[in-house]
Amino acid sequence: MDVVIGQLLTGMSTGSILLLAALGLSLVFGQMGVINMAHGEFIMAGSYTAFVTQQVLGTAGVSLPVALVTGFAVGGLLGVALEATLIRRLYHRPLDTLLVTFGVGMVLQQLARDVFGAPAVNVTAPQWLVGGVELFGTVVPKTRVFILVLATLCVLALTAVLRYTAMGRRIRAVVGNRDLAETAGISSRRTDLTTFFIGSGLAGVAGVALTLIGSTSPTTGQSYVIDAFLVVVAGGLGQLKGAVIAAFALGSLQSFFEYSTTASLAKVGVFLVIVIFLQLRPQGLFSLKTRSLA
Amino acid sequence: MKLSSAVRTAAAAIALSLVLASCGSRAGDPSAAGATSCVDTSGDEIKVGSLNSLSGTMAISEVTVRDSIKLAVKEINADGGVLGMRLRIVAEDGASEPTVFAEKAGKLIRDDCVAAVFGGWTSASRKAMLPVFEDNNALLYYPVQYEGLESSENIFYSGATTNQQIVPALDYLRERGVKSLFLLGSDYVFPRTANEVIKAYAKANGIEIKGEEYTPLGSTDFSTIGNKIRKADADAVFNTLNGDSNVAFFREYSNVGLSAKDMPVMSVSIAEEEIGGIGVKNIEGQLVSWNYYQTLDSADNSAFVAAFKEEYGAKRVTSDAMEAAYTSVYLWKASAEKAKSFDVDDVRKAAAGVSFDAPEGTVTIDGENNHISKTARIGEIRSDGLIYTVWESDGPIKPDPYLKSYDWAEGLAR
Numbered sequence: 001m002d003v004v005i006g007q008l009l010t011g012m013s014t015g016s017i018l019l020l021a022a023l024g025l026s027l028v029f030g031q032m033g034v035i036n037m038a039h040g041e042f043i044m045a046g047s048y049t050a051f052v053t054q055q056v057l058g059t060a061g062v063s064l065p066v067a068l069v070t071g072f073a074v075g076g077l078l079g080v081a082l083e084a085t086l087i088r089r090l091y092h093r094p095l096d097t098l099l100v101t102f103g104v105g106m107v108l109q110q111l112a113r114d115v116f117g118a119p120a121v122n123v124t125a126p127q128w129l130v131g132g133v134e135l136f137g138t139v140v141p142k143t144r145v146f147i148l149v150l151a152t153l154c155v156l157a158l159t160a161v162l163r164y165t166a167m168g169r170r171i172r173a174v175v176g177n178r179d180l181a182e183t184a185g186i187s188s189r190r191t192d193l194t195t196f197f198i199g200s201g202l203a204g205v206a207g208v209a210l211t212l213i214g215s216t217s218p219t220t221g222q223s224y225v226i227d228a229f230l231v232v233v234a235g236g237l238g239q240l241k242g243a244v245i246a247a248f249a250l251g252s253l254q255s256f257f258e259y260s261t262t263a264s265l266a267k268v269g270v271f272l273v274i275v276i277f278l279q280l281r282p283q284g285l286f287s288l289k290t291r292s293l294a
Numbered sequence: 295m296k297l298s299s300a301v302r303t304a305a306a307a308i309a310l311s312l313v314l315a316s317c318g319s320r321a322g323d324p325s326a327a328g329a330t331s332c333v334d335t336s337g338d339e340i341k342v343g344s345l346n347s348l349s350g351t352m353a354i355s356e357v358t359v360r361d362s363i364k365l366a367v368k369e370i371n372a373d374g375g376v377l378g379m380r381l382r383i384v385a386e387d388g389a390s391e392p393t394v395f396a397e398k399a400g401k402l403i404r405d406d407c408v409a410a411v412f413g414g415w416t417s418a419s420r421k422a423m424l425p426v427f428e429d430n431n432a433l434l435y436y437p438v439q440y441e442g443l444e445s446s447e448n449i450f451y452s453g454a455t456t457n458q459q460i461v462p463a464l465d466y467l468r469e470r471g472v473k474s475l476f477l478l479g480s481d482y483v484f485p486r487t488a489n490e491v492i493k494a495y496a497k498a499n500g501i502e503i504k505g506e507e508y509t510p511l512g513s514t515d516f517s518t519i520g521n522k523i524r525k526a527d528a529d530a531v532f533n534t535l536n537g538d539s540n541v542a543f544f545r546e547y548s549n550v551g552l553s554a555k556d557m558p559v560m561s562v563s564i565a566e567e568e569i570g571g572i573g574v575k576n577i578e579g580q581l582v583s584w585n586y587y588q589t590l591d592s593a594d595n596s597a598f599v600a601a602f603k604e605e606y607g608a609k610r611v612t613s614d615a616m617e618a619a620y621t622s623v624y625l626w627k628a629s630a631e632k633a634k635s636f637d638v639d640d641v642r643k644a645a646a647g648v649s650f651d652a653p654e655g656t657v658t659i660d661g662e663n664n665h666i667s668k669t670a671r672i673g674e675i676r677s678d679g680l681i682y683t684v685w686e687s688d689g690p691i692k693p694d695p696y697l698k699s700y701d702w703a704e705g706l707a708r
Contacts, residue, residue, distance in 0.1 A: 010517040017515070110349060118353040120541055120571025132550050138521065141549030214514040215541035215571055219351050223514045223538070258518040263509040264481045 006138035007255045013144040015251025016151040020209055021224040022231035022243050023154055024202030030238010031175045031195045033094055034087055037101040040221025041108035042078055042200050046071040046207020047216040050123050061126040067208045075204020076197040083196040112218040123211035143212040150209050155244055171195050175238050234274055236284030245285055332407035335636055340379040343402035345413035350390025356415045358567055359437060362616040363412045365605050366623035376627045384408055392422035399423045403432040409636045410626050417483050431638055435626060437619035441487035442695040443707050445663040452622040454585050455665050456491055457694040462670035463560050463583035464495050466685050472529040474502040479534035481508035488534050490706060498702030504528040514542040520550045533561040540564055544576045554579030565613035574679045584614040585668040586654035587681040595653035621652040665693030
């Protein structure tokens, strides 16, 4: 029994990490149909922001909250720069955006390598996140609890913005039907920029959080970006609700598979389940009800 | 119409590839037939190649190796070169891709006409380069510890083989009273082969294997593995994870409350540069097995460390693979000087028994298998982020890549 609970907690934790990595991706993907392959590198930029912040401020307890804010800004600004210089020339050419953003990702990786060096750097966790809490006979690291809370907060904040602000309504309108939204007087240009800022900013936040459990190196983002794509596709494009459910489902699936088999087999198992699922529901868990033909 | 043009294109492509293939084999033929290579010894300069991943996932480790190769070449040049010739490095990027390594090795040998190549890290990159060096009768100096079970006339292995790293690590654990082990590694050739050796050793020495887990290379989620290790409650963990996975693993390990005191982890792929990235606090007290540490107390090592820091900054650390790469340049120099020639066959013939007072102590090339004899050392990671020797072998251990001298290893080398 405690194995089940233990693995459930592990799954929740893995799920929250997936969710954090996928949240911004889902938003951008859903709104603009842009497959942003540089999303992983935005995560990496967030990680290095956490590192730099810690170097400047010194104490880990102070630098983490500060880094969460600056990480959001750094990720967001990178996103805006990418959108304004390259992506906006490539709307309606999804394959090209895939290649372009892939290239941008590689450039960012090499840039990080030149600036910070190839070896991983260390971001220290604040004292209050060291160690673990014992829950139902399993020890869950405090850092993972923190990430779970952070992911929840991000989802709530994003939901609130989308639901209760004018900006959020504009974003949802453009996601629902770009042409109709424009006819109604919404500047899709500005909305796109805002969406990209928020989506990429969330990648930055994810990057800051991930320094607590993983490495901070030029290739950091690559460890998470594929799984993030899986979450987005399985959840349904641009569907926050879908991303949340898919992230936790995949996390739990991974942890139970891994406990009963091995890590490598579990990965295969999760892929198989996704393939079968997408055969049954190609549109993912949830899909938009829209009259547009796209 | 469309179909016929497709057929025509295909035919053209096949014809072109045939032409290219025949060019390729022509370029390779003379050297394969034993003719002299294209190494140019007429000037006052001779070219050597350095082939390391400067981009991609392995750059993290291999850039440091490139740095120490450059340092060795600089020192040798300042000292008058080799046989009166200055060395010039032709540096290539293997980009962490075995196929790129093979391709660049061919370029260095055939187009740049280098006298020897230094580099490679992953076994996959070495295996990909091996036929290129053999077909062209060229020399590769490979500086990284690896899983053994290989020897090539064209490769000099200056890193440790199994009996100079893994077997001493097991001996040390056994002496400390370890009766059970948990094996954890990345899912590729080195950990899988290393664990075969460990399991054979364990069987012969009454050590129980309580678990064996592999994670995909680059994997960063160790929560389930953490649960499994806690449950297994072995006396020690033998860790053959590679790269960034180590960071995630050791953070998880210390966060779930496991420490070097109750379940020490013996690692064979973590050296000085990786410790900073993992965070000293997360790994303090854990054990590693290598032949060289920055803290070794000898005049040769002090000179090496000082020169390295002088060249690349006081913050940089030196590690086993860097030392082995540095040493391999000097071993090549000594072999060429003994042969009084840069010719590959002459250098190879002269190499047997060549020795060098390396930072790790005196090393000697074993003519039988082109590996070198090295002293094994178990190290403990201390709070300053450096590794200190807690045990060392009585002297240099003769390399035994096929583990022929151990009864329990029978049947491993197939």
